[in-house]
Amino acid sequence: MAKKRVVVIGGGIAGMGAAKTLLEKAGDQLEVTVVNKDPFYMAGPTRPLILTGEQSYDRIVRGYEEAARLGVRVVFGLVDRVDPAERKVYYREAPTKAGEGVLEYDYLIVAPGVVLDGSEIEGYQQYWMNAANVYEPGRVNTLKRRVWTANEGTAVIYAPPMPYRCAPAPSETTLAIHTILAHRGVRGKFRVIHVDANDKPQPPVIADVVKSLFEEAGIELITSRRIVEIGKDYIVLDDGEKINYTILALLEPNRAPRFIQEAGLGDKWFEIRSPTNLRHVKYDDVLAAGDVAKLPFPKNQEIAYESALYAANNILEELGAETVKVQYAFLGWAYVGNLQGKLETLSLKFGLNFTTKPPKPTKDPEPKKEYTKAKDEWEQAYLRNLFGY
């Protein structure tokens, strides 16, 4: 019998997690093709440590070669169109790898992550270059250089409305900036302002600890305010308050890539049936996994991976194959810098278990160095599992 074709858009945590699971459990029945826009993957969680010099790119970037040797068919290209009625995925040549074409599928898993979209902020198009953040490779270097070279002024850090990928990353950025400025001996010449569009720094489970660390570090906190305008050296909040900045670390609001909307798969996010049934509300053969899915949970690596296992199970069940055990629950670590200015980041450990109602939060409110190490080990384990090294 001919193998059924599974196409996975996006070779990240969710896409590779789903691909690997499907091949392990039903490799005899399935041909799995992952299409990814870059010939490499870069892990997210420890990226903020690039600011302090505690993390380096070589440890968090992986190629797809070893995964391909283990049986995942990998195609490089930028997906810009999906036709769910014809069961086709169209991809264009991506920057460095030859290739464009059409992939036909029996099952499609959509897992391209998120797009950062600042278009609703007035002045963004003109002044985007003033806004760096820890989310993208080049931009984290820009932010690093600015924080390590500016000698006085105001650093503004911005978290957009939830949902966005990785709840603690903006406050991690704020505390890293404090740490570096303190380390350089210029913290006294800076105002550090954390503007949060949400009612508290995210995630809520550790907000009390983060707030008290902000207080101790002299970091000003503005909550429930969105940035609506960026100027050359100022931002404007939705209540009209204008704040001058020297350094701006801004995370743009997140959304799904445009091809999802154009294919009728969702507006801001991919419309799934439920957290355990990742099929599209209209198409039985189109599923989502990872940050792109409209899940009622935080967008993070554990949830992304768990949703990928559920999506894989949805297909495995239909094939009559063995499924994998999975539940929605995670443990995470949030960097909280080092208030004394030592380039030795401490972290909080926290968790949320969504199998209980209401979800059960846990945390250790004591920042510890060992948690920073644990986060690194956890990320490395993911990379080994999904990319083969």
Ligand SMILES: Cc1cc2nc3c(=O)[nH]c(=O)nc-3n(C[C@H](O)[C@H](O)[C@H](O)COP(=O)(O)OP(=O)(O)OC[C@H]3O[C@@H](n4cnc5c(N)ncnc54)[C@H](O)[C@@H]3O)c2cc1C
């Ligand atoms: C700075 C930062 C810090 C983070 N911190 C944490 C943390 O502390 N804890 C935690 O649990 N999570 C954290 N995360 C979040 C975590 O990395 C994501 O939730 C997770 O990677 C989501 O998995 P995904 O597969 O949905 O997306 P990704 O892992 O981003 O994978 C998406 C893949 O799709 C590809 N792609 C995108 N568009 C297309 C297209 N059109 N065509 C082809 N390929 C495409 C991309 O190149 C990428 O390989 C952090 C993320 C970042 C960036």
